[in-house]
Amino acid sequence: MHYALLINNAEPDEGDIAAEAFLQMQRAMADYTAALQAAGVLIGAEILEPQAQTVTVTRRDGDLTIQDGPFADTREALAGVFLLDVPDQDAALAWAEKHPATQYAVIEVRKVAAACDEGIWNAED
Amino acid sequence: MAGDAEVRAENAARTSYGRLLALLATRTHDLAAAEDALADAFERALTRWPVDGTPDDPDAWLLTVARNRQRDRWKSAAERRSLPFDEAAHDAAAPGESPDRRLELLLVCAHPAVAGASVPLMLNTVLGFTAEQIGAALLVPTATMAARLTRAKKRIERERIPFAVPEVDALAGRLGPVLEAVYGSYSIEWPTPPRERHALLLGLAGTIAESAPTVAEAHGLAALMYLSSARLPARVDEDGRYIPLPLQDPRRWDRDLIAAGHRHLRVAHALGTVGRFQLEAAIGAVHCARRPGEAPDWANLRRLYDALVALAPTRGAAVARAAVIAETDGARAGLEALDLLDGVERLQPAWAVRASLLDRLGEPAADAAYAKAISITTDSAEREYLARRARGTGR
Numbered sequence: 106m107h108y109a110l111l112i113n114n115a116e117p118d119e120g121d122i123a124a125e126a127f128l129q130m131q132r133a134m135a136d137y138t139a140a141l142q143a144a145g146v147l148i149g150a151e152i153l154e155p156q157a158q159t160v161t162v163t164r165r166d167g168d169l170t171i172q173d174g175p176f177a178d179t180r181e182a183l184a185g186v187f188l189l190d191v192p193d194q195d196a197a198l199a200w201a202e203k204h205p206a207t208q209y210a211v212i213e214v215r216k217v218a219a220a221c222d223e224g225i226w227n228a229e230d
Numbered sequence: 231m232a233g234d235a236e237v238r239a240e241n242a243a244r245t246s247y248g249r250l251l252a253l254l255a256t257r258t259h260d261l262a263a264a265e266d267a268l269a270d271a272f273e274r275a276l277t278r279w280p281v282d283g284t285p286d287d288p289d290a291w292l293l294t295v296a297r298n299r300q301r302d303r304w305k306s307a308a309e310r311r312s313l314p315f316d317e318a319a320h321d322a323a324a325p326g327e328s329p330d331r332r333l334e335l336l337l338v339c340a341h342p343a344v345a346g347a348s349v350p351l352m353l354n355t356v357l358g359f360t361a362e363q364i365g366a367a368l369l370v371p372t373a374t375m376a377a378r379l380t381r382a383k384k385r386i387e388r389e390r391i392p393f394a395v396p397e398v399d400a401l402a403g404r405l406g407p408v409l410e411a412v413y414g415s416y417s418i419e420w421p422t423p424p425r426e427r428h429a430l431l432l433g434l435a436g437t438i439a440e441s442a443p444t445v446a447e448a449h450g451l452a453a454l455m456y457l458s459s460a461r462l463p464a465r466v467d468e469d470g471r472y473i474p475l476p477l478q479d480p481r482r483w484d485r486d487l488i489a490a491g492h493r494h495l496r497v498a499h500a501l502g503t504v505g506r507f508q509l510e511a512a513i514g515a516v517h518c519a520r521r522p523g524e525a526p527d528w529a530n531l532r533r534l535y536d537a538l539v540a541l542a543p544t545r546g547a548a549v550a551r552a553a554v555i556a557e558t559d560g561a562r563a564g565l566e567a568l569d570l571l572d573g574v575e576r577l578q579p580a581w582a583v584r585a586s587l588l589d590r591l592g593e594p595a596a597d598a599a600y601a602k603a604i605s606i607t608t609d610s611a612e613r614e615y616l617a618r619r620a621r622g623t624g625r
Contacts, residue, residue, distance in 0.1 A: 121373040129366050143610045192605045195576050199606040208369045 107148065107217035108197035112185035114210035116155050133205035141189070141200065148188035156182050184210065188217070241433070246289050247358035248437065252331035254296055256393040261355055261383040263303065264296075271296035332356055333441040334393040339382075340408035341391045347382040348411040352434055354379050359430065367427040368415065402445050402503070408438065409451045409507060416455055428459050439494060449498035450508030456491030457514035460484040465611075472611035475517055476526050488518050506542035509534055528557040545574055553583045561590040578606050582616060589619065596620075 122130075134152075141147035156175035163170050175182060185206065191197050194216065201207070201214045220227070247268070254264035271292045285291040339351040350368065353359045365375035385391075396404050416431045435452040442448045464482035467473055495515055498508045513534045520526050535551035548571050556564025565587045574580035581603035588596035600620035607613040 117371070117373065122371045125362060126365050126370075126372045129369065130371070133369055140608060140610050144608070144613055192601070195602075196605040198576065199578065199608055203608045205369060209371055209374055 106191060106193060107220050108189045108191055108194070109213075109215045109217055110187040110189065110197070110201050110204060111183060111213040111215060112152070112187070112204075112206045112210045113181055113213060114184050114206070115181045116184070130205060137203065137205050140203075141187075146189045146191050146196075146200065148190050150185075150187045152185040153183065181211075244357045244433070245437070246292070248332045248335065248356040249330055250289060250293055250296065251355055251358075252335035252393075253293060253329070254300060255355075256331050256334060258300070258387075259390050259393070260387045262380070262387075263300065265355075267296040267299040267303070268292070270299045330441065331393065332437065333395055336408055336438060336441060337395065337404055338386055338391050338393055340404070340411065341386070342407075343385050343389055343391060344382040345407070345411075347378050348408065349415040349431075349434075350375060350379060351382050352408075352412075353430055356437060357430075357433060364430070367430050398444065401442065402447060405438075405442055405445050405448060409447055412438070413451055413455070413507070416458075425462075428455075428462070432456060432459060436490075439497075443497070444501065446498040446501035446503040447505040447507050449494040449501070450505050450511050453491045453494035453498060453511035454507050454514055456487045456494065457511055457518055460487035460491060460518065461514075470611060472609070472615035474615075476520075480518070480520055480522050483518060491515065491518070504537070504541070506538065509538040509541065510547075513538070528554060532558045545571065545577055546579065549574060549577060549580045549583055556583075556587055556590075561587045565591070576606065578603065581606065582612075585616070586619065589622075 138147060138150050141150070156178075159173075159175040161170075161172050161174065161176050187204070189197060189200060191200065194214070197214050197216075201212050204212055206212060250271075251261070251264055251268055254267055255261050258264065274295055275288070275292060279285070335356055336352060339355060340348050344351060350361075350364045350370075353364050354361065361376035361379055362372045364370075365372045368375070370378075395401065412431060412435055416428065416435075418427075432452075432455055435448075435455050439445075439448040439452040460483050461475065461478060463484060464473060464478040464480075467479075473479075491511065492515065495508070495511050498505075498511070513531060516527050516530050516534065531554045532551075535547065535554050538547050539551050549568065552564050552567035552571070554564075555567045565584070568574075568580065568584055568587070571580070581599060585596055585599035585603045588599050597620065600616060604613055604616045604620065607616060
């Protein structure tokens with residue numbers, strides 16, 4: 106079963122995070138992802154650039170619209186996605202609880218409905 | 231590694247810091263201004279002492295300088311606001327007779343109005359650690375930690391949270407949430423080694439016990455934390471493999487930390503009040519009394535766990551008690567005790583114990599229990615241990 110851990114937090118301003126604290130968090134993330142990898146549950150882990158660099162693309166109103174800026178301009182925004190392959194929600198929660206980002210972010214634990222596995226699209230039940 | 235003298239010097243500096251800050255903030259409730267005044271005094275000491283020599287009573291010197299600095303600020307603030315300045319309310323204590331007000335400061339930090347920030351606030355104000363140091367240990371970005379501390383201090387000032395020690399019989403009750411908060415912070419499991427965080431929090435627990443020497447649970451908590459930290463080096467063997475507590479090599483436990491734990495436990499015991507932390511520390515002491523190659527004193531552990539779950543029925547303690555029952559009364563009895571528990575469906579230790587007991591009884595359900603336990607175990611060493619055990623069932 107695939108689960109997404111969606112990391113949501115307020116974006117820090119330039120200089121908000123001291124170099125030492127940043128390194129500390131990098132180490133924590135490295136240890137955490139190593140534990141995920143050792144457990145064989147890690148599909149992917151990505152932390153996103155600030156949403157100022159985002160561009161949105163849509164055709165939902167008919168014509169193609171490409172706009173600078175995020176989909177929803179909120180103070181707290183999606184900042185990262187961790188994808189796990191675990192047996193059930195209990196296991197996904199067990200990993201989410203230990204996520205270093207819980208210290209500054211809210212993590213949404215969401216079951217994946219459909220995914221592409223080894224290049225083959227299939228809807229999970 | 232820091233030398234003994236260095237550690238002693240640092241402890242002395244932290245003790246002074248907390249004592250002085252508590253004295254400076256008691257009347258004003260303004261921790262931030264008291265910190266500024268104290269920082270000024272320390273800065274002044276750095277320039278004056280090398281020239282004039284270190285004063286006979288350095289703390290009194292620092293206190294007087296900081297108080298004068300506070301007074302200067304109040305005066306200018308009073309002038310600005312054209313409010314009468316109450317000289318008497320801010321009168322300095324005579325140098326050399328500075329009472330220990332750290333307990334008042336600890337209780338302020340534990341006030342419900344600042345509950346979420348209690349532990350960082352204690353580490354910052356009573357022990358003088360910086361937002362950066364606390365943030366690093368608790369894995370919080372410095373800016374976030376600094377903002378949290380500032381908000382809490384403003385709140386203390388705004389709500390005029392009293393710097394007061396309650397009556398002796400109310401003190402233990404008031405101190406309860408302080409101890410809970412410290413233990414909560416101590417027992418969080420991270421994917422990273424907790425040494426740095428433990429070092430800070432052991433210091434805090436020791437300071438609390440020192441500031442409230444008559445509260446048995448303060449010593450109970452210090453004992454529990456020292457004894458737990460003492461066993462940390464033996465949690466994995468030389469090859470990084472997880473070793474369950476009853477099988478750990480006692481020669482790898484930290485003797486100094488065990489001795490410190492025993493000292494606090496003796497004080498707690500002598501005070502004649504039983505409490506949750508004291509019982510948990512006693513359980514830790516029974517484990518630490520085991521000699522290499524010997525089994526723990528299960529009968530004694532059983533009595534202590536019975537008392538613990540009767541006094542403080544936490545899920546963790548109830549699961550640990552079931553594991554002990556399996557040793558005193560057999561695996562089947564342990565399993566029955568486990569079946570009686572509510573709310574342990576997502577609890578990793580409950581599944582680990584269940585799997586090992588089913589395994590011991592040769593039950594086929596052990597496989598599924600191991601799989602469930604493994605799926606909710608995030609610690610790599612413990613996960614591998616469970617996987618080895620699961621493979622060992624041979625089914």
